[in-house]
Amino acid sequence: MPGILTIVLAAVIGLVSVYFLQGLLISSKKEEEVQPENDEDDFIQRLVQQKRRIVVFYGSQTGTAEGFAIHIAREAKERYGVSSLVLDFENEEMEKLDQLPDDCVAVFVMATYGEGEPTDNAVQFMDFLQSSDVAFSNGDNLSNVNYVALGLGNKTYELYNETIKQLDSRLRELGANRVGEVGMGDDDTNIDEDYLAWKDPMFEALAAHMGLEEGATGEISDYAVTELEEYNPKAVFEGEHHPRALNSVKGGHDAKNPFAALVTEARELFVDGTADRSCVHMEFDISDSGVTYQHGDHVAVWPVNAEPQVERILAVLGLSSKRHQPISIKSLDPAIAKVPFPQPTTYEAIFRYYLDVSGLASRQSLAAFVHHAPNEAAHEKLQQLSKDKDLFMSTVAAQGLRIGEVLQMVAGDSMLSQDVASSTPWQVSFDRVISSLPRLAPRYYSISSSPKLFPNKIDITTVALRFQNEQGSDLYGLASNFVSALKMKQNNEAPQLGDPRYGTPIYHLDGPRRKYVDQEKYRVPISVRRSTFRLPTSTKVPIIMVGPGTGVAPFRSFVQDRVGTAIKTKEKLGPDALRDWADITLYYGCRRNNEDFLYSDEWPDYQKQLDDKLKLRVSFSREVFKEDGSKKYVQDLIWEDRAGIADAMLNKNGYFYICGEGKGMAQDVEAVLERILVESKGIDAQDGHAELKKLKERGRLLLDVWS
Ligand SMILES: Cc1cc2nc3c(=O)[nH]c(=O)nc-3n(C[C@H](O)[C@H](O)[C@H](O)COP(=O)(O)OP(=O)(O)OC[C@H]3O[C@@H](n4cnc5c(N)ncnc54)[C@H](O)[C@@H]3O)c2cc1C
Ligand SMILES: NC(=O)c1ccc[n+]([C@@H]2O[C@H](COP(=O)([O-])OP(=O)(O)OC[C@H]3O[C@@H](n4cnc5c(N)ncnc54)[C@H](OP(=O)(O)O)[C@@H]3O)[C@@H](O)[C@H]2O)c1
Ligand SMILES: Cc1cc2nc3c(=O)[nH]c(=O)nc-3n(C[C@H](O)[C@H](O)[C@H](O)COP(=O)(O)O)c2cc1C
Incomplete structure (x- = not known):
């Protein structure tokens, strides 16, 4: 007979299970609602059955390409009344592309990653397309396929x-016909402006090709938004990224369901009082999470918008008093736009966790608000800003204004944080807001620890990004200052005026339902992205690593990895085991020895454990100068060491790695390596370039760079 305790326990377990299941069912029902209809049919059938004439495929990793794909579909509908399907390659039978009806057009929106590679969801399609014996459903001829191409x-x-x-060159080789020019967006400058410059001529070419006439439908709604009167509070997403997180179900973590990792350590790496910048070392505990990583991988960190921007947009949209109101959002045409975040949710959660209200406002977003201005003057000003690129650049871009600030400015309101409560409220239907603002994207950091020494933690090395607008006011990078703010909160630090951290924006760090606070420590949603930035398996080939500034992050991981291998090798073969290991050389650069020399206390220990196989070459750019008085950088040290580097790369199968800032440093370092190859092989510059390319193709020159 079961005891009373057993019965009570069984009842509790039963209730808890019902609750979990209920939560999951509620969530999965919502997810089902946003699936395209007739999902079992292939995309050709869906196009024909649903009388759509454009199919937009996107290759996207962090959502930008997906966002532009939706914009193209929406604008085609608004301008010409023509409907589209927006599709992820991954879910489609792309070999049926040759069956595309000839009155339809395929649009490809493709981002590039890694060393010129497609995004994960487009790899299979690109491999298929590029294969020499490509076989579509009726062979290898795409002459009936008309397409538009946009690259990011x-x-x-x-x-x-x-x-x-x-993609463009291969499609043309297979007989397909391109409509309009290939668009190319540059994320390093202003990708929205590149898109805007490309899309009007593209739409004109498309309309001429498809026989479309302008002036069809006008503004369309992507979503139906309902303020819920009756709801299960436990099923409302308050900032959780996935139904499993909402229901506190453990495991199953990936980029869609990030793991809320406990921050076990957070400390400043620059020497206090000397540097005018801040660089944070942060450690995330991944024990029992199922999250694993390897040296060279990246970790995605999900930031939140800073509180001043959250409060501002809530006030500007007249939603401050309704911030906790649960709303349901349904896609009116799931074939075009899925709901971009989990729902039901609240206005506050949307602006804190799901939509980006921190980046520079785009002219596209401004255009979406024009018809909802609170008065004629605001309407006029916003219309001008959204249409006139020069005016936009000299006002919005020059000041680095975010969406909330622009709406305040054109309405004649004060943009000061303390005045937000008196902002003029805009009556914008909320579906327009969701359609026009980008998703809040995670930021990537090179992991700076190795699982060989630390399988249960992931370290990052993050410099807090602060820059100035044309008026000289400070602007703060979102995620890097989120990391910095979190470190200060966890350590109870209160920076004073003059400290580089003074003025860091305030972030809500407690997480949805205070799930990210854990006994005075904090949690951060993270996920790991695999990379190809890896050490060679052999310890007998020389390794040259170049990583000034935060570029050193993955090389701390590499060095720890070799230390892990060294410890094991010595255990097995004795103290002399590293005798035939090749050198591991790190070229590191910073401003001053006693200011920003990252991990300076750790390197000697690693050198010892690696029996001095680790060589450190450091340039102090504002302390040690060249004979002509100019700055001495890592590439100058590399040139000084050219004989050894040529020997390593040409005679010993060496590996050369570059990490960090991509425009100046990485290109200068590549140029010096090319010079070394040219000089030591006695070849000309063109052949030197070809040698460099060959090294890249063979995976012996690897780059991990950012702008
Ligand atoms: C593979 C990879 C590895 C990386 N590894 C590291 C690493 O190890 N350590 C590290 O510190 N960083 C690393 N980064 C960079 C990191 O991902 C972030 O880009 C960086 O921290 C800045 O992000 P943020 O959110 O703070 O800045 P954001 O808010 O994204 O700002 C970035 C830029 O956007 C523009 N911008 C933003 N807001 C405005 C505005 N209001 N007005 C005008 N312009 C604006 C500015 O040009 C600014 O420089 C890596 C990047 C990649 C891709
Ligand atoms: N994605 C992002 O938005 C992001 C993230 C992190 C960093 N950053 C940016 O990336 C840059 C590097 O930042 P960081 O903090 O890692 O490093 P950093 O501290 O700015 O620079 C490290 C060292 O590299 C030197 N350096 C500058 N230009 C060089 C070049 N062309 N070749 C070789 N060395 C060079 C610097 O010298 P001097 O300074 O003395 O010239 C310094 O000694 C900064 O502009 C930073 O704002 C951007
Ligand atoms: C790790 C990384 C690697 C990248 N590699 C390239 C590249 O090799 N060539 C390129 O043109 N752009 C490259 N980009 C830029 C992206 O293509 C660009 O940011 C794009 O807007 C991302 O689109 P998505 O958000 O849809 O993934 C890279 C970006 C990142 C973060």
């Missing part, structure tokens, strides 16, 4: 917009 990339990377270039 970043000029910092050598292979700029490589994916769209390859």
Whole structure:
């Protein structure tokens, strides 16, 4: 007979299970609602059955390409009344592309990653398309396919917009017909402006090709938003990124369901009182999470918008008093736009966790608000800003204004944080807000620890990004200052005037339902992204690592990885075991020895554990100068060491790694390596360039850079 305690326990377990299941069912029902209809049919059938004439495919990692894909579909509908399907390659039978009806058009919106590679969801399609024996449903002829091409990339990377270039050239080779010019957006400057400059001529070409006439439908709604009167409070997403997080279900973590990792350590790396900047070392506990990583991987960190921007947008939209109101959001055409975040949710959660209200406002977003201005003057001003690029650049861009600030400015309101409560409220239907603002994207950081020494933690090394607008006011990078704010909160630090951390924006760090506070420590949602930035397996080939500033992050991981291997090798083969290991050389650069020399206290210990196989070459750019008085950088040290580097790369199968700032440093370092190859092989510059390319193709020259 079961005892009373057993019965009570069983009842409790039963109730808890019902609760979990209920939560999951509620959530999954919502998810079902945003699935395209007729999902079992292939995209050709869906196009025909649903009388749509445009199919937009996107290759996207962090949502930018997906966002532009939706914009194109929406604008085609608004301008010409023509409907589209917006599709992820991953879910489609792309071999049926050759069955595209000839009165339809395929649009490809493709981002480029890594060394000119497609995004994860487009890899399979690109491999299929590029294969020499490509077989669509009726062979290898795409002459009936008409297409539009938009690429997203970043000029910092050598292979700029490589994916769209390859796609365009291959489609044409297979007989397809391009409509309009290939668009290319540069994330390093202003990707929205690049898109705006490309899309009007593209739509004109598209209209001429498809026989479309302008002036069809006008503004369309993507979503139906309902303020809920009856709801289950436990099923409302207050900032959780996934139904599993809402229901506190453990495991199953990935980029869609980030793990809320406990911050076990957070400390300043620059020497207090000397540097005018801040760099944070942060450690995330991943024990029992199922999250794993390897040296060279990146970790995505999900920030929140800073509180002043959250409060501002709530006030400007007249939603401050309704911030906790649960709302449901349904897609009116799931074939075009899915609901971009989990729902039901609240206005506050949307502006804190899900939509980006921190970045520079775009002319596209401004255009979406024009018809909802609170008065004629605001309408007029906003319309001008959204239409006139020069005016936009000299006012909005020059000051680095976010969406909330622009709406305040055109309404004649004060933009000071303390005045937000008196902002003129805009009557914008909320579906327009969701359609026009970008999603809040995670930021990537090179992991600076190795699982060989620390399988249960992930370290990052983050410099807090602070820059000035044209008026000289400080602007703060969102995620890097979120990390910095979190460190200060956890350590009870209160920086004083004059400290570089003074003025860091305030962030709500407690998380939804205070889930991110854990006995005075904090949690941060993270996920790991695999990279190809890896050490060679052999310890007998020389390794050259170049990582000034925060570029050193992955090399701390590399060095720890070799230390882990060294410890094991010595255990097995004895103290002399590293005798035949090749050198591991780190070129590091910072401003001054006693100011910003990252991890300076750790390197000697690693050198000892690696029996001095680790060589450190450091440039102090504002302390040690060249003979002509100019700054001495890592590439100058590399040039000084050219004989050894040539020997390592040409005779010993060496590996050369560059990490950090991509435009100046990485390109200068590549140039010096090319010079070394040219000089030591006695070849000309063109062949030197080809040698460098060969090294990249063979995976012996690897870059991990950002702008
Ligand atoms: C693969 C990879 C690895 C990386 N590893 C590291 C690392 O190890 N350490 C590290 O510190 N960083 C690293 N980064 C950079 C990191 O991902 C972030 O880009 C960085 O921390 C800045 O993010 P943020 O959110 O603070 O800045 P954001 O808010 O994203 O701002 C970035 C830029 O956007 C523009 N911007 C933003 N707001 C405005 C505005 N209001 N007006 C005008 N312009 C604006 C500015 O140009 C600014 O410089 C890495 C990046 C990549 C891609
Ligand atoms: N994605 C982002 O938005 C992001 C994230 C992190 C950093 N950053 C930016 O990236 C840059 C590097 O930042 P950081 O903090 O890692 O490093 P940093 O401290 O600015 O620079 C590290 C060292 O590299 C030197 N350096 C500058 N230009 C160089 C070049 N062309 N070749 C070789 N060395 C060079 C610097 O010298 P001097 O300064 O004395 O010239 C310094 O000694 C900064 O502009 C920073 O704002 C951007
Ligand atoms: C790690 C990383 C690697 C990248 N590599 C390239 C590249 O090789 N070439 C390029 O043109 N752009 C490159 N980019 C820029 C992206 O293509 C660009 O930011 C794009 O807008 C991302 O789109 P998404 O948000 O849809 O993924 C890279 C960006 C990141 C973060």
